[in-house]
Amino acid sequence: MVHVSPLTPYIPINPEEFCTNPYDIISKDEELELKKLSNSLIHLILPDGEGNEVYENATKAYNMFKDKKIIEQEKTPSIFVYRQESAHFSHQGLIIGISLKDYEEGNIVKHEHTREKPLKDRTNHIVATNVAAGLVWTVFKANKKINRIIEQIKEGKPKFNFKKYDYEHILWQETDSTIITTLKALFKKEKLYIADGHHRAASAAEYRKIQMKKSIKEKNSEEPWQYLLAYVASDDQIRILPYNRVVRKLPISEKEFLKKLEEIFNIELKESAFNPVEKNEIAMCLMGKWYKLRIKNRKFKTKQESLDVTILQEKVLEPILSITDPRADENIFFVGGLLDPKEMEKYITEKGNDLFFNLYPVDIRDIESIADKGGVMPPKSTWFDPKVLSGLVLHDLKEY
Numbered sequence: 001m002v003h004v005s006p007l008t009p010y011i012p013i014n015p016e017e018f019c020t021n022p023y024d025i026i027s028k029d030e031e032l033e034l035k036k037l038s039n040s041l042i043h044l045i046l047p048d049g050e051g052n053e054v055y056e057n058a059t060k061a062y063n064m065f066k067d068k069k070i071i072e073q074e075k076t077p078s079i080f081v082y083r084q085e086s087a088h089f090s091h092q093g094l095i096i097g098i099s100l101k102d103y104e105e106g107n108i109v110k111h112e113h114t115r116e117k118p119l120k121d122r123t124n125h126i127v128a129t130n131v132a133a134g135l136v137w138t139v140f141k142a143n144k145k146i147n148r149i150i151e152q153i154k155e156g157k158p159k160f161n162f163k164k165y166d167y168e169h170i171l172w173q174e175t176d177s178t179i180i181t182t183l184k185a186l187f188k189k190e191k192l193y194i195a196d197g198h199h200r201a202a203s204a205a206e207y208r209k210i211q212m213k214k215s216i217k218e219k220n221s222e223e224p225w226q227y228l229l230a231y232v233a234s235d236d237q238i239r240i241l242p243y244n245r246v247v248r249k250l251p252i253s254e255k256e257f258l259k260k261l262e263e264i265f266n267i268e269l270k271e272s273a274f275n276p277v278e279k280n281e282i283a284m285c286l287m288g289k290w291y292k293l294r295i296k297n298r299k300f301k302t303k304q305e306s307l308d309v310t311i312l313q314e315k316v317l318e319p320i321l322s323i324t325d326p327r328a329d330e331n332i333f334f335v336g337g338l339l340d341p342k343e344m345e346k347y348i349t350e351k352g353n354d355l356f357f358n359l360y361p362v363d364i365r366d367i368e369s370i371a372d373k374g375g376v377m378p379p380k381s382t383w384f385d386p387k388v389l390s391g392l393v394l395h396d397l398k399e400y
Contacts (some may be wrong), residue, residue, distance in 0.1 A: 001102070001107045001188065001190060001191050002098060002102050002187045002190055002191065003098070003187070004096050004097060004183060005097040005099070005184075005222070006175075007074075007077065007095075007097050007224075007227070007393065008076070009078075009393035010065075010131075011071060011073075011393060011394075012070065012391055015160050015162060015391070016162040017040065018070065018391050019389040019391040019392055020045065020391060021165065021389065022134050022135075023046050024199075025387060043057070044061040044065070044133055045134065047061060052124075054125075055127075055128035056128065058125055059128050062131055062394075078174060078175050079095065079174050079180055081094060081171070082171050082231060082392060083169075083170045084167045084169055085167060086167050089385075091233065092237060093233025094231070094232045094233070095135065095171075095230070095232075095392065096183075097227030097228065097229065097230065098187075099226065099227060100208045100226055100227060100228050101226065102192075103228060107191055108192045108194060108201070109193045110194050110198060110371065111193065111371040111376060112194075112198045112377055113198075113379075114199050115199075118199045119199050119202050119203060122202075122203035126204060126206075131395065131396050132200070132204060132229040132394070132395040133394045134197065134200050135229055135389075135390065136196075136231070137384060138195060138230050138233070139193050139237075140193075141235055142234045142235055143190065143234065145186055146183065146187075146190075149182060153174045156173075157172075159171045159172060164389070165389075169392070195233075195238065195367075195382070196382075196384045211223070224396060225397040229395035240362055240384055241337045241361055241383045241384075242275075242336075242339075242360065243309070243336045243359065243380050244338065244356065244358050245312065245359075246333050246335060246353050246355070246356050247323075247353065247354055247357075248333070248353050249353075251331075254287055264295065265293040265294055265295055266294040267293055268291065268294075269291055270283075272290060273341035273342050273345045277360070279360050279363070280294065280295050280308060280311070280360075282294075282312065282360075283358035283359075284356070285341075285344065285345055285347075285355070287354060303375075304370050304376075307378070308360055309359060309378045309381045310378055312359070317332070326379055326380065327379050337385050341358060362377075
């Protein structure tokens with residue numbers, strides 16, 4: 001169901017210095033530190049400037065990387081295995097091109113809506129630079145044959161092995177046409193689900209539409225812009241962490257708020273900070289006190305209705321706290337990937353907020369089920385961890 005392709009990407013000479021986290025999770029402080037390094041990808045993915053100057057500077061950075069041999073293009077079509085490894089968690093997958101035609105036709109399944117402003121920004125960026133530097137994280141339902149090929153590729157010598165962001169990052173390159181052909185055949189039977197990178201995928205699709213209008217070649221050509229730069233992993237390699245909600249100010253009294261919650265949840269006051277241990281259990285820190293919330297009515301019509309992020313939005317945030325659009329409302333913000341409830345508590349006791357909702361992580365199979373039915377997850381539902389690095393491979397989109 002999905003057509004995959006090898007790539008002939010640009011590769012950094014010094015990946016430890018060059019590569020970064022994805023652009024959309026880099027804090028301002030980290031951005032400023034990275035910009036002290038002339039050889040960092042940051043100058044391409046988060047360039048300085050205002051208006052169109054931003055995209056002009058991104059293009060200059062990309063050209064500078066090539067001119068100064070900070071990155072060099074591979075000569076042989078290749079696929080890659082990328083592994084992130086630590087004492088606590090490890091995962092791996094393929095870096096490969098996947099057909100944007102399949103994305104348009106729904107064989108690469110989305111579970112989130114894109115927003116106009118970031119989509120426009122990323123589209124302008126990719127049109128100006130003609131390069132994809134960030135991976136779109138996709139998953140397939142665990143397939144033993146594909147996973148065996150990944151293990152086979154790992155028997156070779158790694159191209160890279162370096163440490164960054166508390167993980168070992170290991171990259172293997174595979175150029176054997178027989179192995180690549182086998183993978184192509186296996187993926188023709190698979191459906192892919194976008195885990196992380198919806199705006200990067202959508203902007204690549206917009207770029208393809210522009211090129212389709214200009215190209216005089218056949219629409220089924222193998223030009224680079226026909227393919228999405230993707231990290232493709234088995235769904236048994238996925239770790240999803242909570243994506244929690246912080247409410248700055250409670251618009252009603254603490255007593256009134258708890259009374260309204262009692263209509264919806266069974267509430268238990270807890271002695272100390274804690275994490276929820278199962279789905280439909282929410283840990284709440286209100287004015288420094290911790291409560292366990294259990295939804296009373298657990299008869300859900302759909303999988304989507306059963307998600308804790310949906311319950312919280314539809315039962316609490318909107319009707320009680322008047323937060324109808326969590327993406328735009330200034331009274332709420334999101335904290336992804338934090339696991340220590342004592343650190344969560346500091347958002348209330350030290351940082352001046354009123355309310356912290358600590359959620360149980362969404363299961364990848366719930367995401368797949370919802371996506372298969374054409375459903376959409378609530379905003380900020382999932383925090384995939386660890387984030388895959390940007391800049392390991394750069395997919396140049398110009399025609400050969």
